Amino acid sequence: MTPFGSKQGFKLFVIPLVMAAIVALAIDQIFQHLVLPLRTDISNSYKIERLLGETSPEEIPVFGSSKGRSSFIPDSLGENVFNYSMEKCNFDVIFFLLETELAKDKDSPIIIEFNTRSFIHRPEHTIDMAAFMPVQNSEKVTEYLAENNRLDRFQLLPGVRYYGSYIGYLRSLTRKVTSKKITNRGGIFIDYYPGDELLQKFANSRYKLMEKREQLEERKASGVPLTYMEVQLLDHLQMNSDFANNTERIEKFENMAKDHPNRDFIMVFTPHHPSELVGVTNLEKVDSLFNHWNTDISNIHAFDYSTFPLPDSCFKNSSHINLEGARRFCAVLNDDIDYLLNSN
Amino acid sequence: MLFNSLDYLIFLPLVVVAFYLIPNRFRWVLLLAASYYFYMCWKWQYIFLIVISTMVDFYAGIQIAKTPDKKKKRWFLLLSLFVNLGFLFYFKYFNFFTENTSILLSQFNIFSDFKYYDILLPVGISFYTFQTLSYTIDVYQGKSEPETHLGYFALYVSYFPQLVAGPIERSSRLLPQLKNTPKVTPEDIRYAVNKILLGFFKKVVVADTISQYIDLVYANVDGSTGSQLYWATFLFPIQLFADFSGYTDIAMGSARLMGVRLMENFKKPLWTESHGEYWSKWHISLTSWIRDYVYVPLAKLNRSKGALMLWSLFIMVLIGFWHGANWTFIIFGFVNGGILLIQRSLRKTPFGKAVRSNRITLTLQKYLNLNLLLLEAGLFRSVDIHMALDIYYKIFTDFSLSISEQLSLYKFEFLMAVLVSFLLWGTVLFNTKLKFKYNWLYISAMLFLIIFLGQDLKNQFVYFQF
Numbered sequence: 001m002t003p004f005g006s007k008q009g010f011k012l013f014v015i016p017l018v019m020a021a022i023v024a025l026a027i028d029q030i031f032q033h034l035v036l037p038l039r040t041d042i043s044n045s046y047k048i049e050r051l052l053g054e055t056s057p058e059e060i061p062v063f064g065s066s067k068g069r070s071s072f073i074p075d076s077l078g079e080n081v082f083n084y085s086m087e088k089c090n091f092d093v094i095f096f097l098l099e100t101e102l103a104k105d106k107d108s109p110i111i112i113e114f115n116t117r118s119f120i121h122r123p124e125h126t127i128d129m130a131a132f133m134p135v136q137n138s139e140k141v142t143e144y145l146a147e148n149n150r151l152d153r154f155q156l157l158p159g160v161r162y163y164g165s166y167i168g169y170l171r172s173l174t175r176k177v178t179s180k181k182i183t184n185r186g187g188i189f190i191d192y193y194p195g196d197e198l199l200q201k202f203a204n205s206r207y208k209l210m211e212k213r214e215q216l217e218e219r220k221a222s223g224v225p226l227t228y229m230e231v232q233l234l235d236h237l238q239m240n241s242d243f244a245n246n247t248e249r250i251e252k253f254e255n256m257a258k259d260h261p262n263r264d265f266i267m268v269f270t271p272h273h274p275s276e277l278v279g280v281t282n283l284e285k286v287d288s289l290f291n292h293w294n295t296d297i298s299n300i301h302a303f304d305y306s307t308f309p310l311p312d313s314c315f316k317n318s319s320h321i322n323l324e325g326a327r328r329f330c331a332v333l334n335d336d337i338d339y340l341l342n343s344n
Numbered sequence: 345m346l347f348n349s350l351d352y353l354i355f356l357p358l359v360v361v362a363f364y365l366i367p368n369r370f371r372w373v374l375l376l377a378a379s380y381y382f383y384m385c386w387k388w389q390y391i392f393l394i395v396i397s398t399m400v401d402f403y404a405g406i407q408i409a410k411t412p413d414k415k416k417k418r419w420f421l422l423l424s425l426f427v428n429l430g431f432l433f434y435f436k437y438f439n440f441f442t443e444n445t446s447i448l449l450s451q452f453n454i455f456s457d458f459k460y461y462d463i464l465l466p467v468g469i470s471f472y473t474f475q476t477l478s479y480t481i482d483v484y485q486g487k488s489e490p491e492t493h494l495g496y497f498a499l500y501v502s503y504f505p506q507l508v509a510g511p512i513e514r515s516s517r518l519l520p521q522l523k524n525t526p527k528v529t530p531e532d533i534r535y536a537v538n539k540i541l542l543g544f545f546k547k548v549v550v551a552d553t554i555s556q557y558i559d560l561v562y563a564n565v566d567g568s569t570g571s572q573l574y575w576a577t578f579l580f581p582i583q584l585f586a587d588f589s590g591y592t593d594i595a596m597g598s599a600r601l602m603g604v605r606l607m608e609n610f611k612k613p614l615w616t617e618s619h620g621e622y623w624s625k626w627h628i629s630l631t632s633w634i635r636d637y638v639y640v641p642l643a644k645l646n647r648s649k650g651a652l653m654l655w656s657l658f659i660m661v662l663i664g665f666w667h668g669a670n671w672t673f674i675i676f677g678f679v680n681g682g683i684l685l686i687q688r689s690l691r692k693t694p695f696g697k698a699v700r701s702n703r704i705t706l707t708l709q710k711y712l713n714l715n716l717l718l719l720e721a722g723l724f725r726s727v728d729i730h731m732a733l734d735i736y737y738k739i740f741t742d743f744s745l746s747i748s749e750q751l752s753l754y755k756f757e758f759l760m761a762v763l764v765s766f767l768l769w770g771t772v773l774f775n776t777k778l779k780f781k782y783n784w785l786y787i788s789a790m791l792f793l794i795i796f797l798g799q800d801l802k803n804q805f806v807y808f809q810f
Contacts, residue, residue: 012533013601016541016787017357023791129800154350164800171756205567224450227443227728317753 024159031162035169036134042183043172044086044131051084051097052135057106060341062186063094064113064270070320071270072111074185076330078341080108083186090118091249092126095256096144102260109264109340114302116280119246120239123148129155130165182323189323193313202318203275210279213237241279243286250289257300264340265300267293271308271329273318301340305329345385347594348547355382360601368525372495375522375602379504383467390466393431398494398501400427401476405483405490405497417484424480428473435465440669468508470666474633476501479515481637488516496523505598509591511609511629518604526603539597541790544798546590546768552799553764554583557757562725564753565734570742572753573722573735580721582765585614588627614717617700617710618691619684622717623663630666634659656688657681667724672732676723683716767793 039046051061058080062072068085084097094112101110120126127150135141136156145151154160162169182189194202216234220226226234257265269286277283290302314325321329334341345351359378363371384391404424408417479500482488491497500519506512561568561576568576592609599606613626623631642655657678664677690696699705722739726732751758 008530012530012537013357013360016537016791019784019787020791020795023788024795027792027795152350160350163795164798166796167760201569202567205564208566227447230728233727 021159024163027166028159028162031166031169035173038173039169040173040183041082041186042188043169044128045134045169047084047086047186048131048141049135050082051100052138052140054082055104056080057104058108059106060108060111061097061101062111062113063089063097064111065089065115067115067270067320068113069186069188070190070316070322071113071326071329072268072333073187073189073326073330076327077111077334077337081111081185081341083184085113085186086128086131088126088128090115090120090126091253092121092123092148094118095252096140098253098256100140102256102263107262109266111266111268111337114267114269116243116286117240118244119249120244121246121249123150130162130168133161133165136161187326189326190316191323192316193322193324194315194317196312199273199312199315199318203273206275206278206318209237210241213241213279237279241281243280243282245282245285245289254293254297254300257297261299263299266337266340267300267302268333269302269304269306271310271314271321271325272306273312273315274307275318277306301337303333303336305333308332345382347591347598348544348552351385356598356601363602372493372499372522375504376495376499376502379499379502379507382504383502383507386467387464393435393466393469394472394502395498397428397431397472397476398498400424401480401501402491402494402497404480406492408480408483409490421480421484424477428477432469432473435463435469437669439463471510471512472501472507474630475510475512478512478633478637482515488514491515491519493523503599503604505595505604506606509588509595510627511592511595511607512633513607513629517607521604528601528603532600532603536597536600537787539593539600541787541794543590543593543595543597544794545790546586546593548798549793550764550768551583551587551590553797554579554586554761556799557754557761558583558725560754560757562731565731565738568738568753569744570738570740571744571746572758574739574743575758577722577725577735577739578718579761579765580725581614581718582768584721584724585610586768614714615710616713617706618687618713619680619716620688622713623660623680623684631663634663634666638662653685656685660684670727671729672723672726675729675732676720679720679723683720687713764797767797 036045041047041050060078060081062068062074062077062081062083062085064072064085066085066087066089068089069083069087072081072083072085074081074083086093098110127145127148129145129150132141132145133155136145142151142156180191182191193199213234216226216230216237220234257263267290269290286304286306290304293300293302308329310321310325310328314321314328316322316325345355355378359374362374366374380391380394383394401424404420407420411417411420479488479491479497483490491500496519499522500513500515503513503518503522558576558580561572565573589610592606596606596608607629609628611625611628613622616622616625639655639659642658643652645651658681660681661674661677664673664675664680667673667676691700699709719736719739722735723732726735
């Protein structure tokens with residue numbers, strides 16, 4: 001007799017559980033040994049793995065978000081530049097990348113893409129688990145994930161560690177074959193312009209949201225009660241449109257820079273479509289921060305290209321520049337930071 | 345604890361094995377402890393709400409049956425209604441009422457000091473409140489005997505497979521099953537395993553994949569085109585169906601492993617000829633509850649044609665409001681009720697009869713009904729009326745069949761959503777053919793799809809918020 005009253009009942013209950021374990025392990029192993037090795041240098045997990053293992057003293061890393069990935073063309077900036085930018089990546093991840101990089105015995109500069117959301121702390125949104133899973137054996141990685149509350153115990157088990165990420169990995173493999181996308185040492189650049197009409201739609205959406213924000217702020221100021229949804233929307237709009245002047249995190253970054261005077265930190269506010277800067281009510285704080293860095297900290301060099309004059313045809317959408325935009329931008333950037341890139 | 349978590353995949357087999365290892369008379373202790381633990385994993389403090397509801401209804405049920413005095417019976421019923429609906433009102437509707445009162449007063453230049461209270465809605469409160477209310481009302485109406493064993497009654501209120509999102513079970517159906525020694529056959533195990541797999545597939549593969557596209561589009565209504573909004577709105581009922589029926593499948597499968605048969609909550613609701621038919625096949629345990637405890641008593645008060653139409657409209661608004669304290673749900677209910685009444689009136693006309701007598705026109709009618717349901721989903725998904733109006737405006741003024749425009753934003757997410765929708769459709773056909781016989785190929789395929797395409801979003805089930 002079994003708990004189910006018959007051997008057959010027990011078998012029917014246990015066999016699917018065993019099968020589930022076998023299928024999960026089989027997919028895990030196939031992935032580990034056959035699919036992951038096919039990753040290219042644009043895969044996020046490849047980038048993390050590379051950064052952990054890369055020892056070349058000349059390499060100049062670029063850290064940043066998808067804006068950074070589509071703005072910095074390594075070939076235009078120098079043969080030693082590698083673009084480690086990943087979508088959604090801000091200082092939640094950049095701190096880890098910097099710690100890893102700064103632990104190396106190197107003197108090369110570091111380029112960091114800056115945007116108004118760089119210092120927001122939202123690890124559940126900014127840390128892409130799929131990028132870290134292939135290197136989960138690294139103590140540094142597990143420590144970092146645990147610190148940010150992003151490590152579940154099951155994620156260390158073979159069979160379930162990649163659960164939820166398989167399609168993401170496959171997606172990054174297919175990127176290489178998309179004809180309009182050009183890749184270059186970690187950077188992805190798209191030779192595409194959506195057209196005047198569609199770009200205008202994207203821009204209008206931003207204008208409308210900012211209009212909505214203004215209206216809500218006015219209503220709130222005049223004492224008219226806002227609904228719960230409106231309060232939520234206003235919080236969301238304020239958080240996502242203004243510069244996140246998180247002094248604690250900015251200080252942490254500054255201390256890292258001060259502790260490594262041999263490394264130059266090149267902070268670059270990349271070109272933005274004019275619509276993206278509408279509604280950022282505290283841009284003057286970015287200016288004063290950049291001034292502070294440039295005058296008070298000798299190895300942080302801040303460059304503001306947010307209003308860099310680019311025609312609409314240089315944009316993929318209102319948040320990202322396209323290949324042509326990246327070419328024009330990098331040509332100017334290269335001239336401006338050449339003295340830093342080649343100082344060593 | 346979420347069904348779609350590793351914790352549940354460990355919790356369920358442990359409970360099932362323990363259930364069969366202990367004598368029947370102690371099983372309620374195990375299941376009650378497991379159910380409370382299951383609920384407390386989310387927010388332990390809110391277990392007290394369930395305990396208070398349980399105690400009040402247990403006491404009220406016994407007192408109602410014991411006392412011959414009709415007036416006293418009514419007082420005990422009112423006590424139960426007051427406590428249960430009071431909790432529901434406070435946690436779910438309090439802010440809505442104060443907020444709207446405040447806005448109304450501000451129209452007369454009376455600015456009240458409205459403060460939004462950050463009240464966390466207890467998961468599943470609408471479900472267990474309705475379940476426990478049905479018990480007290482049934483006892484009051486003499487349809488059920490009161491339960492005299494507090495342990496079994498507490499288990500009826502909190503039985504973990506259906507605690508947080510139903511099906512809303514009646515005491516006459518669930519309590520005897522919990523008390524009797526279960527006779528679990530190999531057929532039950534087959535059914536349970538297949539149902540659980542199907543439920544996981546619907547949730548982590550279909551619903552969670554589609555939700556990624558919909559969430560992106562709905563988070564950027566102004567930046568999305570009319571056609572993108574149309575497709576997101578079109579896909580939402582599929583997400584909702586996969587999410588909610590997926591939950592119900594896992595609930596039914598989990599309960600069946602312990603010999604309990606929960607009621608079916610869905611009967612292919614999306615392909616129906618009218619809203620009336622749709623609501624008789626969607627969330628059946630809720631609609632039948634409202635029919636039995638609200639519509640029927642109202643109809644007894646006044647059976648005239650006009651009154652019946654009014655009651656129908658009222659219960660649709662009530663169903664809408666049950667889903668959440670938001671004007672979008674109220675209008676959703678109102679629109680549904682309006683369409684239901686129009687369809688019902690047309691049905692009896694020669695035109696309506698002619699449409700239904702022809703297979704082609706009937707198919708067209710089902711297609712039209714589907715589109716109406718899909719469009720109404722915009723109200724259900726929008727966070728407020730303004731957003732819903734923006735969406736409808738764009739759908740009707742900015743719709744284009746251009747594929748490049750459709751794929752200009754969130755291409756990957758859109759294509760994945762379409763793919764999993766077809767997979768859902770495919771498995772529905774597959775299952776009908778298999779009639780839930782154990783098929784290793786089916787199990788392997790499901791396991792593969794769940795593991796390979798499953799999303800690790802730790803997304804709650806949509807209906808948990810109701």
